[in-house]
Amino acid sequence: MTVPLRVGVIGAGVGEMHLAGYSKLPRVEIAALAGLDDDRVRRVAAEYRVPQTFREYTDLLAAPNIDAVSVCLPNALHLPVTVAALKAGKHVLVEKPLARTAIEGRAMVEAARAHDRILMISFNHRYRGDVQWVKQYIESGALGRIYYAKAHWMRRAGIPRLGSWFVNKEQAGGGPLVDLGVHILDIAMYLMGEPRATAVSANTYAEFGPRGQKNWDMRNEASTERMPYEVEDLATAFVRLEGGATLLLEASWATHSTAGDDFGVTLYGTEGGVELMVRNYTHENTVRVFHDVAGAPTDTAPKIRKQGGHDAVVERFVAAVLDGAPQVPSAEDGLRRAEIIDACYRSAAEGHEVAV
Ligand SMILES: NC(=O)c1ccc[n+]([C@@H]2O[C@H](COP(=O)([O-])OP(=O)(O)OC[C@H]3O[C@@H](n4cnc5c(N)ncnc54)[C@H](O)[C@@H]3O)[C@@H](O)[C@H]2O)c1
Structure with a gap:
């Protein structure tokens, strides 16, 4: 090229x-x-x-x-x-x-x-400075073996556009799980070193979207489009991973809760823990690290510079095309996330745990 x-x-x-x-x-x-x-x-x-x-x-x-x-x-x-x-x-x-x-x-x-x-x-959020810092920290071995993780993207009132393609099953494939959950699932699996998911138990709810009230909409305005609301507004899943680790995943567009438009991952390791908590897309004070230091529980809050986003993904794409740089985030990463999300919807429909 x-x-x-x-x-x-x-x-x-x-x-x-x-x-x-x-x-x-x-x-x-x-x-x-x-x-x-x-x-x-x-x-x-x-x-x-x-x-x-x-x-x-x-x-x-x-x-x-x-x-x-x-x-x-x-x-x-x-x-x-x-x-x-x-x-x-x-x-x-x-x-x-x-x-x-x-x-x-x-x-x-x-x-x-x-x-x-x-x-x-x-997967632009993967290239945030804080996510990249946590990745490096994990690779240094500081957390030991990660055996449990929690990942969430929760909105209080954030249906993307009532009446638009986003809320239509045929057009979107799903609700917040497909829209927001996929980002945080990507970050969690990336940080955990891409363990294979083996089974999922999940449920979905549609408590606010079908009522069509504009105060649950992200922009608080009625859309001119008229697609029926057919997707969930909350999804919750418990994912079993190869090697015994587990992941709890939550994604919502609408909830009565403290959430604004918040996402995060908590990682529990044998030697340490990390909490990434991003409230309303902030880049400040998003990471806390937990260790035992000389017998005392110790929390640290690294100061991490803002970076990443779409610029980083676009730059990586151009480098892959022009220089043969690694094709990451790859379509295969996207496919593995889709396999887990498919299993979540299947589990929710069938009412029991399913294999991925
Ligand atoms: N990575 C992120 O942070 C992020 C953020 C928002 C959206 N997205 C994703 O981006 C995609 C688009 O979302 P959006 O928010 O931009 O949606 P949108 O509805 O705001 O925009 C969709 C665009 O597609 C165009 N379009 C539709 N049909 C077309 C056709 N047949 N030919 C040419 N253009 C056509 C529309 O005219 C519009 O310009 C979705 O897959 C969404 O999940 C990702």
């Missing part, structure tokens, strides 16, 4: 974050943006000086001289658009979740192999 790498972004919502990332990289030329929401596409294209815009993704893929694309579309479109892009010879960075189900995700991974193209996934 030669420099500059010419990229297209498909979808103008979180796609804007991808454009922001690409615009900071000197070896990248932003070539095009596609989206159906004309006003937003126009505004975003002007901000990042995108030379060409399209409505349909098919037109962007047919445009000459585009080497790589970001797929930033509703979840139901991840499979068809990613496969179409790979077939057209593009490398792809797809937004999370990889797809609505593991079956769809597997088809994407296989298409990338068949067409010999790079497929990576945007």
